[in-house]
Amino acid sequence: MERRLWMLLIGLTILLSGGPVWAQGSLEQRLNNWPDWSLPAPLPRPSNRDDLIYPDWFDGLWQVESIDLDAPGDPALLHQARFQADQRGRLIGDRSFNATAIGRALLGEQLLGVEEDPDSANRQIARLKGDLFLETTVTGRRQESPNPETFLADELVLQILHAPGPPRLSRIETLSRYSRCGEDICAEQWQGRYASPGESLRDKAIAQHHYKLRFTPLPASAPSV
Template sequence: MRRFLVLIIAITILLSDSPAWATPLEERLNSWPDWSLPAPLSRPSNRDDLIYPDWFSGLWQVESRDLDAPADEPLIHQALFAPDARDRLVGDRSFNAMAIGRALLGEQLLRVEDDPESANRQIAWLKGDLRLETTVTGRRQETPDQTSFLADELVLQILHAPGPPRLSRIETLSAYHRCGDEICAEQWQGRYASPGESLRDLAVAHHHYQLRFTPLPESAPSA
């Protein structure tokens, strides 16, 4: 009887969509696109940041393709990763946000400023007296092995414009792995309505991206 029970348990695990040994982020990925909040993320303190493996160090050219719109041209921008004051390898958030923003918006984006009191908050200034305030409200990272890295962040975005501010929440789950001298990645993104707009916090929009990081000389980065 005991052997029969063990066999039944083993079969149940093998047939399960999310294996019993799956990590929280692997389970989150397995549930795509049926995302809802709360996500399996921790609220970061002001000193917390997303800590990257050593193989992210340096300046990169990033090519991002929208897999939901394969006919569109890829988005090309730079990304920079360097040690912080605590010798942790982190992304240069203002530089990276400026690089992506300029690739998307051109001269409409004026500048991006990090909050000196928090590693998780920044403000983008745009033409037309617009300000986009972004705050990381949830984060988790996992390192399955020496060549793979998973990260999930939930951000609250507040667009300050003439009239009432507009709020949205965006979750981005990224899966990175080394591919030679480059880094290959996929990103899954869900957008949620403003807090309190609905009784159930279901993702109202989804995006799926494919990325490739190519190393660049660090002599002259440009956003």
């Protein structure tokens, strides 16, 4: 259970800009520094209305296969993901649907539901059995499209697991690189976990993970979570 909760912390895929030097950096440069990541990261703080805006080739419902390259013996994680236009015509991820799909794949009925903050596109709460709930807030985000076939996105999130006793805080950075593979989307993700704010004098990543993903399109009528 402990390991699956940690995987959920990572999966609810997503501190601040360090100044002018970082402002000129690219996500490819950030990737080149992995796994030697540290904070601050080159990620501006999003406003409440900001969201991750995807290229139009993400539109629709997808079957996602995720493989942990650091644990080759583990089975692939299978879940759905959905991307759709918001009220402003921007293509965004359906964060509640996607988080629920990942949570169900990892925890089954242990996940009771996922709620979005109506006042912020960057905050969610996942409620779990046992009076647990996980609060996730995006504190930094950057995206780049170096060419029409490639999309990079980097998000830093603050996650707070509320449970009996003191809350547990984590900061997780996820850098994703997506590319078109015919009708599919191929992707890699690199993640770094940092200690709680103020816990360490040097904000270096204390754990790293590397994933390979493939998105296969599903018909809109496919069964969903």
